[in-house]
Amino acid sequence: MNRPFFLFIAVFIVMALSNTIVPVLPYLSDDLSFQTLIFSAYFFGAMISTLPAGIASDRYGQPVLIRISIGLTLISGILIIMFTDPVALLLWRFIEGIGAGIFVSSALSWIGYQKDTLKNSGFFMASLNFGLLSGLIGSGWLAQFTGKILLGTVLCTLITGIVFFFFLNLKIMRLGSVEKVSTGFLAKETGYQIVRQYPLWLCVIILVGSTGYVQAVLPELSGYPVHEVSIVLATMNFATIITSLLTPYIKIEPVLLIRISALIMIPLLFTFLLSPIVVLIMGGVAGFIMVSQVGYLTFAEERQGIAMGLYSTCGYAGMALLPAIGGQIIFLSSFVTASAVIALGAFGIAIIIGRCSCKGFIIHEKMV
Template sequence: MNFKKLTLYSSVFAIQGLSNAVIPVLPELAGGGSGDSTVSNLLFSGYFMGAFLSLVPLGILADRIGNLKVIVFGVLLTAFSGVLIFSSDSLWILGISRFLEGVGCGAFFPAAFSMLAGWKDSQRSLGEFNFLLNAGLAAGVFFSGVLAVQGIKTAIGIFTLLAGLSCIFLLSGTKELLSSDRKKERFVLSNSENSVKNEPDTSLLSELKSHLKSARKIIFKSNFGKIWGISVILYGSTGLLTANYPDYSAGFLTKPELGLAISASYLAAMLSSLTAGRADINSENIVKAGVILAAAGIFLSVKIPILAFILIGAGGGAAVVGLITAVSRISSSGFAMGLFNTGIYAGLGLGPVFGSFFLKPFGYESVFFGSALVLLAIFFVKLE
């Protein structure tokens, strides 16, 4: 494996592992047995709101100043946030750190995908990258649960260290990586109407406004708005369950069991996304099949946790393949894909917060079932 791949692959594994290492220990980070799930939901959602708000502007910035600079910024911010989470018990610092960690994610992914897309073996590299992305998510929750007996923040410390090592790899190989990044930039500059070379006076703010106008056209003059809404509901429903399950399952699951159950969802997502990608089925039916599996998992979560999370992961992994395929028929541009991803992060960020308003009056199980019913409503939406 060459140095460029090593740096990106190690970085995505560390970033995703750290983001999920907090999930099994959310109740403890939020104050232990306070009984208030709102703080847990805010700590869970802060990361995704940071990513949601930064994904598009930092993706545009990466096009202007180069992928590597934004990637380094993203990994550094992730490592810094990890240090703050590991070393502090202040809820304010934890909340701000989770938000900053999400901004680091929003910086890293658009630039990393852009760099990968410029390589000769881009398809293979993207597959390997996405495999490690899901592997990091699975490892984060699994090791956080298993190592909780050694200390609530043990896994957080380990993945923070990995993120720090990734920073060292990136900084030590800056010359080599800059060389490949400049080649990509020269290609973009010579072929893009909106490049810095062709429009030297264009500010980042005006470019962002231009992209927002394009987004409005895509959303209101195509099925993109439906696709975006489906991604919000899908990930909002599953995010609501994931954020609240540590509190809900405290009486019948140990931390290692909880980590195993949640990590199983990411392993299932890896397998189902591969299967859906090779299936000779139209995108709408893939999405519907994924929705049914995810909703069934939410229903079963009150009785059979591991099977429930396997179904949720399998459903989400299949559905996202169908959704991306549907988006590509409207526009295959990086901007359109980035805009689609904001729907995922919006769901993960807002779903748990919105659901927390209903937990006290109705209880966990009623809210879980309600979110599953909302999710099933997607079955009646026409995409094609």
């Protein structure tokens, strides 16, 4: 099958809109701990929606869920523009996260049923991160040079509206199994997958969440002006784009890749305020690990909706929990203490990942 470019375009704008608010968080709330809550509310919404969406995509098909998700994203963008009270923003970001979570889970499920899964996963992750990068840079520069801090959000919301109406009229064929299965069976299979792959789920929470911690606290702690914050954070997404596209051509055992990535992440958590190069490296590590994890799951698990729902849930759980936890620890103690707590989690992952059922598995040999 040809590349599903309509999904790449959709994930680009959904992610771009979600990130337009990040560089201007200090202008929306003067409290760092509340800024991290606004940042995390999006990921909390995504976290609670991805697994139900994954299960529903196996039950009812992906297209209807994709349309609903883009509609929710459009609504949240409009609400963010109209009501900017910090407390209200928590709710709008939560709704935005629900939309994004449904989209990512159902779209990855769609991709998981295709033959050329690994390369399509690479393109999808690259498009996702290109959207994040564009949202950061675009909104930061627009805010800096026009003085209108939500102009980037306005533009991305307009484009989301165009994409939404395009998807309403797009005839999408369901990929994957069309058999009807009971809700009880899907619930039981979800439990089995949680147990089978639990080291992988913990890995996603900690390592992906670490990148969210960096994105949440950098605007306040770095002291950079808003347009420079957007550029520095965009380097993380740029590096992830590059490594997402390279991963399908690199043969490496997932356990080894995860262990190396976890150990590399530890010193980066203490030094990312010192240089943008550190942020760049962290983004590169994230790209390698995310595409390899998705590639492994597409081969190892038959029910792709459940697998990608769990994967997305864990990723968003990390992005929701670690920034919020890190922000509170910084408020109560210090930056070093917050980074040490998250680094301890990364070290734990390096130890327990050897129990993962993907040990000895080489994705790229199995999927050609």
